[in-house]
Amino acid sequence: MHSSELLKGTLQTIVLKVLKDHGRMYGYEITQRVKELSDGRILLTEGALYPSLHKLEAEGLVKTEIVNIGKRIRKYYLLTSPGKILAKDRVTEFVDFISTMRSVLQVKMN
Amino acid sequence: MHSSELLKGTLQTIVLKVLKDHGRMYGYEITQRVKELSDGRILLTEGALYPSLHKLEAEGLVKTEIVNIGKRIRKYYLLTSPGKILAKDRVTEFVDFISTMRSVLQVKMN
DNA sequence: TCTTATACATAATTATCTTATGTATTCGTG
DNA sequence: CACGAATACATAAGATAATTATGTATAAGA
Incomplete structure (x- = not known):
């Protein structure tokens, strides 16, 4: 399981991307899909997911x-x-961010 | 300039890594070095940096x-x-996190 | 001289997440 | 068939970490 600090700020990106890839999904299904894709390393909590979905809907x-x-x-x-x-x-923003972080931390990421 | 949402949770990692690579540094120098390494895309704010450094010192x-x-x-x-x-x-944690995010977002990075 | 850069620092506010709590249905197994 | 685990929604309180604003002061450059 990943340190949740790094996960901050990535929730909306994750939700939008899985919805884009899988078409219509319901909340619980999103948590399970993310768990599966991350090999159990990212466990979305309902307290974060539902408010996030409601916000996306309101917008x-x-x-x-x-x-x-x-x-x-x-x-x-x-x-x-x-x-x-x-x-x-x-997603583009995230990829760019990683590229920048790679420069700052001077590491390779593959 | 990067969306600051993604940057959240990475400050301590960045500070520790630049200190590791450059030996002794002072606060302002850290902001400048990070700005340089990130090609102007990561601008550490003093309001975040100094409390973070003080916390690292206290620990x-x-x-x-x-x-x-x-x-x-x-x-x-x-x-x-x-x-x-x-x-x-x-740094290891960050690299692992990126690896996981790559699986979840199903993108290549580099 | 006056603006910008250097250099430290803290406080108020904001945003997002975790943890806790709540309700209810359905499935699997001893 | 009883009971725990999984499914499925949701909100509220509290924690945390960042942004923004503010403060002080020196040094450099135009």
């Missing part, structure tokens, strides 16, 4: 579809057009 | 040497032995 970057699965509700999130653009920008 | 990870330059004081920071170990660990 029009994602839209939702509520589906009933038996008696349980499931709230799917999908990127809007601005959301797709932002997803791309955030 | 015995750096020690200080105060030098008078004319009428001005200059406070040099040097890594202690535990500080050197931590510097190495923090």
